[in-house]
Amino acid sequence: MSYFIEHFPVLIVVISLLSSITILVAGWINNKTSYFIFITTILIQFVAAIFILVHVLTGSPIHYWLGGWKPPWGIEYVVDALSAYVLVILLFLALACGIYSKKNIEHELPKKVVSFYSIFQLLIAGLCGVAVTGDVFNMYVFIEIMSIAAYALIASRGKIALKASFTYLVLGSVGACFFLIGIGLLYSVTGSLNMHDLSLLLPPLYGNRVVQAAFVFFFVGLSIKMALFPLHTWLPDAHAFAPAEISAMLSGIIIEVSTYAFIRVSFSVFTVNFLKLLPILDILCWVAGAAIIVGSLLAITQLNLKRMLAYSSVANMGYIMLAVGLSTSVVSEPWNGLTPALMHILNHALMKGCLFLVAGVFIYKADLWLIKDFQGLGKRMPYTCAAFVVAAISMIGIPPSVGFVSKLYIILAAIEAKKIIFVALLLLSSLLNLVYFWRVIETMYMKKVEGEEYSLLTHVSKDEAPFGMLAPVLILASLCIVMGFFWLAKIPMPLLNQVNSMFGLNKMP
Amino acid sequence: MEERKQIEMMECLFTKILAKYNYWISVILMLIGLYAIIAKDNLIKKIIGLNIFQTAIFLFFISLGAIKGGTAPIVSEEIVSKGYVYVNPLPHVLILTAIVVAVATAAVAFSLIIRINEEYGTIEESEIFEKLKESEK
Numbered sequence: 009m010s011y012f013i014e015h016f017p018v019l020i021v022v023i024s025l026l027s028s029i030t031i032l033v034a035g036w037i038n039n040k041t042s043y044f045i046f047i048t049t050i051l052i053q054f055v056a057a058i059f060i061l062v063h064v065l066t067g068s069p070i071h072y073w074l075g076g077w078k079p080p081w082g083i084e085y086v087v088d089a090l091s092a093y094v095l096v097i098l099l100f101l102a103l104a105c106g107i108y109s110k111k112n113i114e115h116e117l118p119k120k121v122v123s124f125y126s127i128f129q130l131l132i133a134g135l136c137g138v139a140v141t142g143d144v145f146n147m148y149v150f151i152e153i154m155s156i157a158a159y160a161l162i163a164s165r166g167k168i169a170l171k172a173s174f175t176y177l178v179l180g181s182v183g184a185c186f187f188l189i190g191i192g193l194l195y196s197v198t199g200s201l202n203m204h205d206l207s208l209l210l211p212p213l214y215g216n217r218v219v220q221a222a223f224v225f226f227f228v229g230l231s232i233k234m235a236l237f238p239l240h241t242w243l244p245d246a247h248a249f250a251p252a253e254i255s256a257m258l259s260g261i262i263i264e265v266s267t268y269a270f271i272r273v274s275f276s277v278f279t280v281n282f283l284k285l286l287p288i289l290d291i292l293c294w295v296a297g298a299a300i301i302v303g304s305l306l307a308i309t310q311l312n313l314k315r316m317l318a319y320s321s322v323a324n325m326g327y328i329m330l331a332v333g334l335s336t337s338v339v340s341e342p343w344n345g346l347t348p349a350l351m352h353i354l355n356h357a358l359m360k361g362c363l364f365l366v367a368g369v370f371i372y373k374a375d376l377w378l379i380k381d382f383q384g385l386g387k388r389m390p391y392t393c394a395a396f397v398v399a400a401i402s403m404i405g406i407p408p409s410v411g412f413v414s415k416l417y418i419i420l421a422a423i424e425a426k427k428i429i430f431v432a433l434l435l436l437s438s439l440l441n442l443v444y445f446w447r448v449i450e451t452m453y454m455k456k457v458e459g460e461e462y463s464l465l466t467h468v469s470k471d472e473a474p475f476g477m478l479a480p481v482l483i484l485a486s487l488c489i490v491m492g493f494f495w496l497a498k499i500p501m502p503l504l505n506q507v508n509s510m511f512g513l514n515k516m517p
Numbered sequence: 518m519e520e521r522k523q524i525e526m527m528e529c530l531f532t533k534i535l536a537k538y539n540y541w542i543s544v545i546l547m548l549i550g551l552y553a554i555i556a557k558d559n560l561i562k563k564i565i566g567l568n569i570f571q572t573a574i575f576l577f578f579i580s581l582g583a584i585k586g587g588t589a590p591i592v593s594e595e596i597v598s599k600g601y602v603y604v605n606p607l608p609h610v611l612i613l614t615a616i617v618v619a620v621a622t623a624a625v626a627f628s629l630i631i632r633i634n635e636e637y638g639t640i641e642e643s644e645i646f647e648k649l650k651e652s653e654k
């Protein structure tokens with residue numbers, strides 16, 4: 009079995025690419041087959057990812073040499089604890105979105121079903137590729153595959169989405185170009201592209217200005233991709249006007265995978281010693297702090313639910329990057345090193361995935377976009393609204409939800425790093441979260457339906473979403489609570505500690 | 518004294534700017550591209566700006582691998598025995614891939630522009646914004 013698992017990293021990507029083409033060809037013959045192929049592929053990938061995770065946890069990282077060429081000459085796929093963790097999260101959310109999309113896409117894009125699933129599968133190929141690769145240039149290519157697929161998927165609804173997608177395309181391409189310049193600068197001083205090889209060649213060159221410039225290019229390029237605060241302008245429109253499952257993927261996975269790319273580049277290629285040499289992480293903390301506050305404030309002003317959630321994503325990227333910024337100065341368990349950041353990557357994927365899918369249900373059932381139109385929804389769609397409330401209290405951070413655990417850990421990390429101001433910022437942002445989520449909950453459950461006498465006896469006919477859409481929403485919502493207990497019981501901690509010790513974050517500075 | 522200073526300045530000019538003219542050209546092209554992306558109103562011109570920006574990076578990569586008097590990187594016995602130098606082939610390979618990426622991006626962008634034109638009847642960004650504002654009202 010172990011022999012097979014060695015090949016899983018490359019299979020996950022290749023299966024996905026092949027399936028994307030198969031969907032297109034099979035779709036010409038019979039467009040009912042496309043969904044079946046799509047969901048089967050994701051299931052196979054998900055199972056493979058779980059096998060990889062188990063293998064990595066019990067044994068050693070998987071190294072796969074493409075074409076048998078030895079690194080640093082050939083391209084190498086490396087799956088360690090961090091990649092396996094991200095891989096499982098992204099395939100899980102992709103599976104949930106895949107199940108959800110059956111009904112939703114038939115309704116929203118009836119004529120484009122085949123091409124939608126084909127491009128969706130391409131998006132997953134790109135995302136998996138970023139997670140498994142151990143080569144910086146290969147990472148650039150996969151980032152572009154995932155981004156180009158995302159541009160096309162966002163635009164699929166037409167109208168405003170076209171403009172949103174165009175803005176994302178221009179900014180995203182500039183970001184990817186910056187990433188490419190960074191690669192060029194690193195290559196010019198080291199002559200290598202393999203991440204492990206680079207991390208061995210770079211330490212004597214840390215004082216070199218070319219290397220430092222390369223890091224800045226990586227940082228800015230990936231900041232555009234992950235929508236860090238001053239560079240987030242593409243995000244709200246793109247998230248708001250894409251189909252629901254693509255919004256969930258964008259917010260829950262695509263910007264998270266860009267964060268993963270940033271963590272990978274800064275900790276695997278440049279290592280902790282470089283980050284301590286320059287005041288990069290301090291700057292990152294302040295930028296992230298600004299992102300948290302500005303994202304939350306802008307979310308309050310929004311009238312459109314999906315735009316509000318999109319601005320909330322900007323704030324949540326701030327949480328993740330703040331946790332990354334604090335990571336080198338925190339050593340005491342269990343909130344040491346990257347643990348809070350990685351924890352929030354999973355938690356944000358669950359919460360935002362759930363919230364965007366719920367917003368999609370409202371649009372599917374009744375074409376409701378604006379928060380003020382949500383009166384009486386609590387009675388019309390009790391399960392969907394309950395899922396929304398669970399995910400929303402999780403975003404606000406009420407125990408024992410996942411949002412509470414990650415906020416708690418980031419606050420404890422900030423206290424240990426002696427940066428009390430960020431504790432204040434986090435508490436303030438929780439308050440702001442409460443303001444904008446409460447507004448939605450209040451409208452759903454407590455406002456009168458216009459022209460109708462409000463009483464408990466009023467009969468409001470139930471009009472619940474179809475089961476195929478309800479199931480992923482409910483699963484994600486219940487995971488928001490269940491994972492909270494898992495985190496509090498510290499069950500996934502060995503995995504995250506493995507990541508920390510891999511990056512040398514467990515030692516005293 | 519004055520003369521020596523002038524000579525030093527000339528040397529500095531030579532080593533910093535003229536000897537590395539390839540990098541300067543790629544930086545200038547990059548800035549032209551960025552300017553077009555930011556300042557042009559027409560969406561197609563924006564994409565052309567993006568292409569100039571990407572091409573500047575390709576130029577940067579290729580000039581990294583270039584060597585004065587280097588031949589094509591096909592290693593044969595003749596090249597080895599006569600001690601010829603050859604250019605580094607790796608940046609070429611990278612850029613071939615990057616060109617494919619750039620073409621794919623441009624293709625998606627142009628198809629988006631066609632759809633935008635069908636939807637809004639214009640490809641000037643300011644006019645699209647006006648139409649969006651009207652539709653919001």
